[in-house]
Structures are given as structure tokens and as C-alpha cells.
Amino acid sequence: MQDNKSQIRTAQKELDDKEIKKFQGVIEAILFTMGDSVELSKIAEAIGYDEETTRSIIYRMMKTYERKDRGIRIMELEDSFQMCTKKEAYEYLIKVAKQPKKHVLTEVLLETLSIIAYKQPITKLEIEKIRGVKSDHAVNKLVEYDLVEEVGRMDAPGKPLLFGTTEEFLRRFSVHSLDELPLPNPEQVQHFKEEAEDEVHLKLDI
Numbered sequence: 001m002q003d004n005k006s007q008i009r010t011a012q013k014e015l016d017d018k019e020i021k022k023f024q025g026v027i028e029a030i031l032f033t034m035g036d037s038v039e040l041s042k043i044a045e046a047i048g049y050d051e052e053t054t055r056s057i058i059y060r061m062m063k064t065y066e067r068k069d070r071g072i073r074i075m076e077l078e079d080s081f082q083m084c085t086k087k088e089a090y091e092y093l094i095k096v097a098k099q100p101k102k103h104v105l106t107e108v109l110l111e112t113l114s115i116i117a118y119k120q121p122i123t124k125l126e127i128e129k130i131r132g133v134k135s136d137h138a139v140n141k142l143v144e145y146d147l148v149e150e151v152g153r154m155d156a157p158g159k160p161l162l163f164g165t166t167e168e169f170l171r172r173f174s175v176h177s178l179d180e181l182p183l184p185n186p187e188q189v190q191h192f193k194e195e196a197e198d199e200v201h202l203k204l205d206i
Contacts, residue, residue, distance in 0.1 A: 023047050024061050027054075028083075031074065037082035103145040112138040113147060117169070117181060121151050121162035139163060147172065 026047055030038060044054040058074060058081055065073045071089045075082050085093060105113070115130050116122055116139075127135045142148035143163075151164040165178070175181060 020057060020060070023049070023057055027058060027061065031081060031083035035083075037075075037077050037080035040079045040081065043081070105145075108138050109141055113142055113165075113169075116142070116148055116163055117165050117178065120164035120178075121154075122164075123154055123160040123162055125160060127163075 027043055030043060030046060040051050040055060040058075043058070044051045047054060047057075049057075058076075062074045062076075064070070071086055072083055073086050075084055111131065112127060112135055115127050119126070119130075124135055124139055127139065139148065143150075146166055146168040148163050148169070149166045150161050152162045153159040154162055170176065170178075173181075
């Protein structure tokens with residue numbers, strides 16, 4: 001029966017011959033996905049080999065990444081490793097970072113934006129009454145995307161903020177004014193009317 005050292009040597013030989021490329025890809029995926037440094041012990045456990053063998057694989061990867069035509073490298077930080085960009089690429093990364101971000105409008109954001117567009121000026125509370133759920137995150141995201149902005153305060157107790165759409169909203173949806181917005185379907189119109197009537201009754205009761 002082989003002792004532990006013999007088993008490790010055998011494992012290293014098999015790895016060199018058959019699986020080194022496979023585990024390089026696995027380690028690359030781990031470091032890329034985690035972003036931060038990853039302890040050698042965790043990487044070794046993930047690929048099922050001892051730390052010495054795992055370190056040897058990573059060192060081979062580091063040599064490959066040091067070539068001039070590669071934009072990333074692997075750094076060793078004590079007993080951890082981290083994937084990062086080479087300093088020669090920083091100026092190009094900065095150019096990309098300065099470019100405007102394309103914001104993705106989810107179904108929740110589109111629903112909230114539609115309510116604001118058709119009922120503005122409107123408060124968060126009124127939006128939440130229509131949607132039936134808290135809308136802080138959705139409204140804040142739309143403000144961050146410059147599609148919605150604060151347009152004043154309601155003349156009511158607490159003076160809640162009023163929100164409306166921005167010029168960027170018009171540009172984004174290729175309309176010159178709010179009058180050009182397509183009419184909502186009849187169900188939406190009826191729903192908005194009922195909400196407006198409820199608001200009127202509520203204000204009269206106050």
C-alpha cells in the first residue's frame with residue numbers, strides 16, 4: 001500500500017499528463033468569479049488536490065499570464081491568490097469606465113415609471129397605493145437613471161416629495177412631450193381613474 005507521499009506524487013504525475021489544462025480553467029473561473037483573493041486551501045479543496053499541487057498549477061498559470069499579450073495577471077497574497085488587471089491596461093479601463101452606463105429597465109422599474117409618467121406629479125405613497133407594494137427602491141433607481149426627478153412637495157401634512165419624469169425620459173423614449181405618450185389600455189385608464197377618485201375622497205375627508 002502506498003504511503004501519503006507516494007499518493008501525492010502519483011496524483012501530480014497524473015495531473016501533469018492529463019488534467020492540468022482542465023484545472024487551470026477551473027481555477028481561472030474561481031478567481032474570476034470571486035473577484036477578491038481566494039485562499040490556497042479553498043482552491044485546493046475545490047479541485048480535490050493537495051495545496052502543493054494546486055500552488056504548482058497556479059504558478060504555471062501566472063507564467064502564462066505574464067506574457068505581454070495578456071491583460072490580466074494572478075497575484076499571490078500570502079497564502080491567497082487574486083486575479084487582477086495589468087497596470088498597462090489601466091488607461092483603457094478608465095476610458096471605458098467614463099463612458100455612460102446603459103441602464104436596464106426591469107419590469108418593476110417600467111411599471112413604476114409608467115405610473116409616474118401618466119400620473120405626475122405623484123408621491124411615493126400614491127405610487128405604492130397603485131402598485132400595492134413598497135416602491136422606494138424602484139423610485140430611487142429611476143432617479144439614479146435620470147428618468148425621474150423631484151418636482152416639488154405636495155401641499156399636505158408632512159409635505160411629501162412629488163416626482164415627475166425628466167428630459168432624459170423623453171429622449172430615452174423618443175417623444176417630444178408627455179402629450180405624445182401612447183394612451184394606456186382601457187383597464188389601466190379605469191384603474192388610474194379609480195385611484196384618482198380615491199385620492200379626491202381622501203383629501204375631502206381630511
